Amino acid sequence: MERQSARHTATSDSDQYRRERIRRMNRNFFLHIHATKVHPHSLKPETTFGLGMILGFLFVVMLLTGVLLMLNYTPSVGQAYSSVKNIVHAVPGGRIIRNVHRLASHGMVIVVFLHLLRVFYTGSYLGGRTLNWIIGVCMFVVVLLMSFSGYLLPWDQLSYWAVTIGSNIAASARELTDLLGITKFLDVGGFFQRLLIGGETVGQPALTRFFMLHVIFLPVTLLVLTAVHFWRIRKDGGLSRPASVEKQEKLFSWPVVMWAELAIFIGVVAVVLLLAFFMDAPLLEKANPAHPDNPAKSPWYFLGIQELVSYSAFAGGLLIPVLFLWFMFSIPYRDREEEHVGIWFSGVRGRKVARNAAMISLGVVIVQVFVMVQFGWLRDWLPGISQWFVMLINPATITVGVFVLLSLQVRKRTGSSRMAAIALFTAAMVALVIFTVIGIWFRGANWEFVL
Amino acid sequence: MHDNWLIRCNSKGFYIFLVQFSQLQNDPMNRRGFVRKISLTLAAVAGALFGISFLKQFTARTGSTGKRRKVGYTADFPVDNYTYIDDLKIFVYRDHEAVRAVSAVCTHLGCTVQHTIDGFECPCHGSCYSPEGKVLSGPAPTALSWYKMEKAPDGALLVNLGETVAPGERYLIV
Numbered sequence: 001m002e003r004q005s006a007r008h009t010a011t012s013d014s015d016q017y018r019r020e021r022i023r024r025m026n027r028n029f030f031l032h033i034h035a036t037k038v039h040p041h042s043l044k045p046e047t048t049f050g051l052g053m054i055l056g057f058l059f060v061v062m063l064l065t066g067v068l069l070m071l072n073y074t075p076s077v078g079q080a081y082s083s084v085k086n087i088v089h090a091v092p093g094g095r096i097i098r099n100v101h102r103l104a105s106h107g108m109v110i111v112v113f114l115h116l117l118r119v120f121y122t123g124s125y126l127g128g129r130t131l132n133w134i135i136g137v138c139m140f141v142v143v144l145l146m147s148f149s150g151y152l153l154p155w156d157q158l159s160y161w162a163v164t165i166g167s168n169i170a171a172s173a174r175e176l177t178d179l180l181g182i183t184k185f186l187d188v189g190g191f192f193q194r195l196l197i198g199g200e201t202v203g204q205p206a207l208t209r210f211f212m213l214h215v216i217f218l219p220v221t222l223l224v225l226t227a228v229h230f231w232r233i234r235k236d237g238g239l240s241r242p243a244s245v246e247k248q249e250k251l252f253s254w255p256v257v258m259w260a261e262l263a264i265f266i267g268v269v270a271v272v273l274l275l276a277f278f279m280d281a282p283l284l285e286k287a288n289p290a291h292p293d294n295p296a297k298s299p300w301y302f303l304g305i306q307e308l309v310s311y312s313a314f315a316g317g318l319l320i321p322v323l324f325l326w327f328m329f330s331i332p333y334r335d336r337e338e339e340h341v342g343i344w345f346s347g348v349r350g351r352k353v354a355r356n357a358a359m360i361s362l363g364v365v366i367v368q369v370f371v372m373v374q375f376g377w378l379r380d381w382l383p384g385i386s387q388w389f390v391m392l393i394n395p396a397t398i399t400v401g402v403f404v405l406l407s408l409q410v411r412k413r414t415g416s417s418r419m420a421a422i423a424l425f426t427a428a429m430v431a432l433v434i435f436t437v438i439g440i441w442f443r444g445a446n447w448e449f450v451l
Numbered sequence: 452m453h454d455n456w457l458i459r460c461n462s463k464g465f466y467i468f469l470v471q472f473s474q475l476q477n478d479p480m481n482r483r484g485f486v487r488k489i490s491l492t493l494a495a496v497a498g499a500l501f502g503i504s505f506l507k508q509f510t511a512r513t514g515s516t517g518k519r520r521k522v523g524y525t526a527d528f529p530v531d532n533y534t535y536i537d538d539l540k541i542f543v544y545r546d547h548e549a550v551r552a553v554s555a556v557c558t559h560l561g562c563t564v565q566h567t568i569d570g571f572e573c574p575c576h577g578s579c580y581s582p583e584g585k586v587l588s589g590p591a592p593t594a595l596s597w598y599k600m601e602k603a604p605d606g607a608l609l610v611n612l613g614e615t616v617a618p619g620e621r622y623l624i625v
Contacts, residue, residue, distance in 0.1 A: 161562065165575060168560035175592045194510035201561075290537040292562045294574035310576035312590050313559055379588045387592050447577040 024254040031258075033230045037250040038257055041241040041342070047122075048239060050264045051115040057268045058108045059226065063219065065101040073153065075211035077204045080155035081286045088283060099276035105147045107272065109301045112143045120331070120425055121354075123418065124240035127341040130332040132232040135225055137328045142222045144301070149214040151299055152207060160202060160287035161296040163210070167197045169309060169317035176314050179387055201289070242342040294445045303439025304432050310447050311377075311394035320396055324428060331425070335417040350422050353410060357423040361430040364402050368395035369438060373449040403427040518613030524606060525550060533566040541598065541610060542566060552598045552610045553584055559591040571595065583618040594618070 022036040041047055072091050074083040087094040116136070119125065125133035152163045174189035183190075198205025233239065284293070298306050308316025340346035345354055371377075372395060378385050403424055411420035444450035520539055528534050528545040535542055540555045540563060555571075557564050562575035570587065571580040578589030585594045599614040 161575070164562065165560045172560075178593060191510060195506060198509075290535070290540070290563060292574055296562055296575045306576075309560065310590055313592065317560075376588070379586070383587070390590065391592070446572060446574055 018252070021252040021254045033227075033234065034253045034257055035234050035238060036253055038253045039238050039241055039245070039250050040248055041245045042239040043251075043256060043260060047241070048118060049114070050260070051111055051118055053261055053264045054111050054268055055108060055115060056226065056230075057265050058104045058111065058272075059222065061104045061269065061272060062101060062108065065097050065104065066215065066219070068097050069101055070215055075153070075207055077155065077207055080153060080207060084154040084156075084283060088281075095280065096273075096276050099279060099281050100272055102281040103272050103275050103279065105150060106301075107268075108143050109147055112140050116140055117429065121345055121350075121422075122240060123341045123343065123346055125332040126336070126338045127236070127240055129232075129236050129240065132229060132236060133332050134329055135229050135232065137325065139222060139225045139229060140328075141325070142218055142225065146214065146218045146222065147299065148302070149210045149218060152202070152210040153214060154283060155207065155287045156284040157287055157293050158282070158284050158297075158299075160289060161292045162298045162302075163197070163206065164202050164292075165296070165298060165306070165309075166302075167193050167202060167206070169305075169313060170196050172309075172313035172317045175312070175387070175391060179391070240342040243339075245342075295443060295447055297439070297443075300440050301436065303443075304436035307435040307439040307443070308396040311396045312391045315391050315394060316396045320400055323400065327424065327428070331421055335421045337416060337418040340418060345422065346418050349414070350419060353414070353419045353422050354426045357406060357410075357426040358430045360406060361399075361403070361427040362434065364399055365395070365431050365434045368398060369449075399431055403431070519601065519609045519611050521603065521607050522552070522610050523608060525608060535566070536610075539610065539612070541612075543608075543610075550600060550608060552600055554596045554598065556595075557591060558586075558593045558595065559589070564595070585618070 025031045025034055025036045069087060072083060072087045072094065074080060084098075087098055089095075091097075119133065119136065148162075148166060152159045171189035171193035173192070174183055174187065177183040177186060177188060193200070196206075196209070197203075198209055297303060305317065305321065308320060310316070337346075340350075345351040375381075377395075378389055378393060406427060407420045407424035410423040411417065414420075442449055442451065522536055522539070522541075522543055525545070528543055528550060530545055530547060533542040533544050535555060541552050542555050543550060543552050553571075555563050557573040557575065557578055559573065559576055559578050562573050564571040564573045564578075564580065569579070570582045571584065572578070573589065573591070576590055578591035579587040580591070580595055581587055583594075584597065586592075596615045597618050599611040599616050601609045601611060603609050
């Protein structure tokens with residue numbers, strides 16, 4: 001009956017037709033996260049490239065495959081490894097399910113990074129969208145934590161040593177408290193380490209905690225944040241768009257948005273399934289707490305951090321990531337130039353600033369790594385030098401210093417906070433990519449440089 | 452502001468301080484504002500205390516006693532050799548006159564170091580240590596620890612993981 005009326009009214013341009021289309025979105029709990037009308041600019045592929053929707057659908061894929069994996073997994077030190085082996089070799093379709101879960105998680109890490117770039121470069125953290133930007137940065141962190149916590153569960157060599165390194169990064173505040181001589185009274189690093197892995201070394205308490213984090217705490221957190229993130233888009237008046245297109249007439253969301261989202265969903269599932277058929281998730285030897293593999297590498301997306309950590313645990317693992325997050329959270333408060341919202345790079349000038357910052361970042365990082373590889377660093381020149389210098393003067397901290405100066409200089413030259421933000425953000429992102437590339441392809445046994 | 456309870460409490464000095472304080476903030480404080488600020492501060496302190504004690508529930512308790520571990524008998528260790536003890540992550544070194552124990556856990560990020568001709572080397576981020584455990588290169592912040600060795604009544608060697616000693620110190624074999 002209802003269907004009939006919809007079909008009947010679909011042809012007429014009447015009040016009833018409009019009401020019908022609004023009703024379609026409003027009366028459905030899952031659809032009403034959309035507004036009943038959508039701006040045509042939001043539907044253009046180059047506005048968002050659909051990255052947010054891709055993330056949403058990948059998350060759904062993660063949840064479904066995750067539940068299936070959980071049915072066959074045992075979170076105990078003695079049985080975790082064999083239960084994952086069992087999933088791969090004995091459970092019907094288990095290999096594909098595990099592959100999909102892994103590829104979707106890699107996909108989420110890549111796409112969340114691209115989504116961050118898109119939102120930043122279109123200036124979409126302004127125009128009343130400050131809160132949603134902050135929620136988004138939180139989601140970025142949660143996605144990384146989720147993939148990290150998932151790494152321990154198979155209990156193979158990669159799991160064990162990646163989490164050993166990770167938990168010691170959490171403890172790396174000790175490097176600072178040791179230097180200040182206050183570790184005995186105020187062991188912040190040790191507190192975080194015991195909180196994270198329930199002891200000094202990775203064992204059953206760590207596995208229990210990571211299992212809980214991976215299957216309950218972080219997914220629920222991400223689910224809630226996702227709901228708020230989507231809801232805020234509606235409250236903020238839809239996706240950001242330039243003022244020039246503001247006057248264009250909005251379209252009814254039903255059915256155009258549905259078609260667009262269905263297409264993205266099908267595309268995501270197709271790509272993940274196709275890749276999962278050919279790319280098997282690795283499972284190394286069972287964890288051996290006595291000996292790490294050589295080189296012992298984290299998952300690829302943490303190798304940029306691992307490269308920084310190889311200069312100094314505290315500076316690379318804690319100080320710089322915290323500074324980076326602080327910068328991300330503070331962007332909407334530092335830059336309040338609302339006139340460029342929705343325009344890629346805020347126009348030609350921003351494109352230039354971004355290009356220059358990228359080149360400078362490339363130069364600064366590569367020159368320093370070259371010096372380090374060819375001539376060594378402080379400890380090789382001045383044996384016995386204080387740890388203060390090793391911690392505070394290394395390629396990671398110098399890079400950060402150069403970037404801050406760069407953004408101050410851009411600020412002074414252009415008089416624009418947006419340009420300064422573009423310079424700093426671009427430089428940081430390019431450096432992150434280069435450090436990651438170095439960590440993935442140019443570090444071999446004993447973390448020595450290899451070509 | 453004549454009805455300010457602070458005046459009625461007759462603590463004039465404190466009131467003046469508050470007035471000055473509120474002027475510093477460029478925000479004249481009335482009773483409502485004052486009560487709100489105090490409540491918020493108290494709530495924040497209570498929240499922080501609650502948060503810390505809540506998180507403390509999740510940290511493991513590690514006792515300081517019972518750090519002595521049996522590693523075997525002197526005869527188990529070949530002379531001039533670094534023997535790796537798996538579960539304790541230490542090397543036991545024996546030369547012609549003594550045995551000693553050094554931690555095999557890299558002080559950088561906790562990987563297990565390998566013994567080489569030049570000393571010790573970490574496979575994770577390439578920290579190098581001298582035979583005495585001092586940092587030669589790489590990101591390691593501190594030297595490897597040497598542990599005190601003792602002898603049990605039955606002659607077994609014990610490593611006291613709770614007590615570190617100077618690098619040169621040796622447990623003499625009698």
